[in-house]
Amino acid sequence: MAKFVTIGERIHCISPVIRKAMEEMNPEPILKRAKEQLDAGATYLDVNIGPAENNGEELMKWAVTTIQDAFDNVPLALDTANKKAIEAGISVYNRSKGKPIVNSADAGGRIENIDLAAANDAIVIALCSAEGIAADNDERMMHCQNMLERGMMQGMDPSDLWFDPLFLVVKGMQDKQMEVLEAIKMFSDMELNSTGGLSNNSNGMPKHIRPIMDSALVAMAMMNGLTSAIVNPCDLRLMETIKSCDIFKNNTLYADSYLEI
Amino acid sequence: MPFNGKSGKFNAAIRTVEIGTGDKAVKLGGECVAPLYSFDAPIENAPKVGVLITDHGFENESEGIKAYYEGCSNWGEIAQRAAAMEGADFLVLKFDKADPNGENAPVEDCLAIINEVAAATDMPLVIAGCKNAEKDAEIFNKAAEALQGKNVLIFSAKEENYKGVAASAVLAYGQKVGAESSVDINLAKQLNVVISQVGVDMGNIVMNVGTATAGYGFEYVVSTLDRVKAAALGQDDAQLQMPIMTNVGDETWAVKESTASEADIPAWGPVDARGVNMEVATAMAVLASGSNAVILKHPTSVATVSKLIKELM
Numbered sequence: 001m002a003k004f005v006t007i008g009e010r011i012h013c014i015s016p017v018i019r020k021a022m023e024e025m026n027p028e029p030i031l032k033r034a035k036e037q038l039d040a041g042a043t044y045l046d047v048n049i050g051p052a053e054n055n056g057e058e059l060m061k062w063a064v065t066t067i068q069d070a071f072d073n074v075p076l077a078l079d080t081a082n083k084k085a086i087e088a089g090i091s092v093y094n095r096s097k098g099k100p101i102v103n104s105a106d107a108g109g110r111i112e113n114i115d116l117a118a119a120n121d122a123i124v125i126a127l128c129s130a131e132g133i134a135a136d137n138d139e140r141m142m143h144c145q146n147m148l149e150r151g152m153m154q155g156m157d158p159s160d161l162w163f164d165p166l167f168l169v170v171k172g173m174q175d176k177q178m179e180v181l182e183a184i185k186m187f188s189d190m191e192l193n194s195t196g197g198l199s200n201n202s203n204g205m206p207k208h209i210r211p212i213m214d215s216a217l218v219a220m221a222m223m224n225g226l227t228s229a230i231v232n233p234c235d236l237r238l239m240e241t242i243k244s245c246d247i248f249k250n251n252t253l254y255a256d257s258y259l260e261i
Numbered sequence: 262m263p264f265n266g267k268s269g270k271f272n273a274a275i276r277t278v279e280i281g282t283g284d285k286a287v288k289l290g291g292e293c294v295a296p297l298y299s300f301d302a303p304i305e306n307a308p309k310v311g312v313l314i315t316d317h318g319f320e321n322e323s324e325g326i327k328a329y330y331e332g333c334s335n336w337g338e339i340a341q342r343a344a345a346m347e348g349a350d351f352l353v354l355k356f357d358k359a360d361p362n363g364e365n366a367p368v369e370d371c372l373a374i375i376n377e378v379a380a381a382t383d384m385p386l387v388i389a390g391c392k393n394a395e396k397d398a399e400i401f402n403k404a405a406e407a408l409q410g411k412n413v414l415i416f417s418a419k420e421e422n423y424k425g426v427a428a429s430a431v432l433a434y435g436q437k438v439g440a441e442s443s444v445d446i447n448l449a450k451q452l453n454v455v456i457s458q459v460g461v462d463m464g465n466i467v468m469n470v471g472t473a474t475a476g477y478g479f480e481y482v483v484s485t486l487d488r489v490k491a492a493a494l495g496q497d498d499a500q501l502q503m504p505i506m507t508n509v510g511d512e513t514w515a516v517k518e519s520t521a522s523e524a525d526i527p528a529w530g531p532v533d534a535r536g537v538n539m540e541v542a543t544a545m546a547v548l549a550s551g552s553n554a555v556i557l558k559h560p561t562s563v564a565t566v567s568k569l570i571k572e573l574m
Contacts, residue, residue: 003496253492253501255450257458261500 188225281385290504348567
């Protein structure tokens, strides 16, 4: 099995620093966040430019080249509701370290992002929901099948669709947590890749609790076959848990210094 | 439906490490396929064969080895004779006599041999020690200094002495360094990690994961080599993408099958041929499991293994 893929989530326009940097096209704050995440062990970096309705294409191109030039063509997830911006980003994207990820498609209004990924030989995050959160795993798996078929009809390799069960917040949806984990198991039984915004689970919890909850959940999810997650790689406890689970899963060979690499 | 052959080529590759200089320099590693699977993708650097010379000379070696070196009166001549073996790619000098628990030959004696050999041949050199970590560190330090510019392989740093050995060999004198573990996959990886943490670029490391003679717990050797290559290629583990060199001859010529005389066990036939068989069988098995180079003693083994490699490429 391949090593768990971490997608660093910290280049996100919801952060005031990043938003400002994107408005001004000022590379420094963005490169600083990229470096922190890569030093902490992220494989992919997510680049969220927000809806970017006006200058999305220009902004995504700038972000992709700025980050890839600075960090040896680090692979990126292109994250925006603006499809043209994603396409523009892919047009300048260097694939030597991995295909671009389209973040994201769903089974509803954003299903066409699967077509976009297929047309551009990209990976796509396929969110198993349509209008609102899936009611149960029957619905999740129906969405999964629909998106899988749509991708394959257009020649995509099934491994390029990374299914997102949609991690749910514990405070309010505690009774749904095992269902999400079961969905991951079903993806895994179908030999499909999976990912998701894992830290959703701990939204609203005290700051010192979140790494503990996130680490416990990632371990349970990896046990069930989760192959990737969109995370804050600067969370040391979480990254140590992922590296340790990779050892138990025989995804990486153990060495005494495994936490340092 | 037509058969669609799928290549077993990996997206990862073993690093290429060059030893020696000039026309005779050899490149180890570089492949992106399972061992010897040249049908999946070209293997640019075929596995290499080295010839082992120890400071004991040939008194106690088998008849065939002794006969091959007959008439050599100094280390330079010995080195030239070894280099002339059909299929030889590099020479390995090993200093068994320096072991403090044995003859404890001084480092100066080792250096005298090294200098004589280096002056007599332009074959790439591999410098092996006496298995005592402390004494090895001394020998390696002096050897690396004396052989500056020759791009030799210091074979090898161990858990007990890696800091000094790797820093001196690579950082101070620009040589290559071996990372030695004894059939222990986790330690093999760990050594690569800590040697690189000393500041040594991973492109200067050759792994020495150890071996046994075929039949002597050899399945552990095979599983170790298998697991290292599976991680290096299948899991793209950068800490294991070093080429591997295996000292086969030293092991196989010590087992009963290679030493018991025909007089003692008539049913086993001539001892020299038996020893060659053990050496060739073990060498081919480690090559088939992922070793990028083998170190051998007997001229017939060197010729046979190099021919086999050539036929398989």
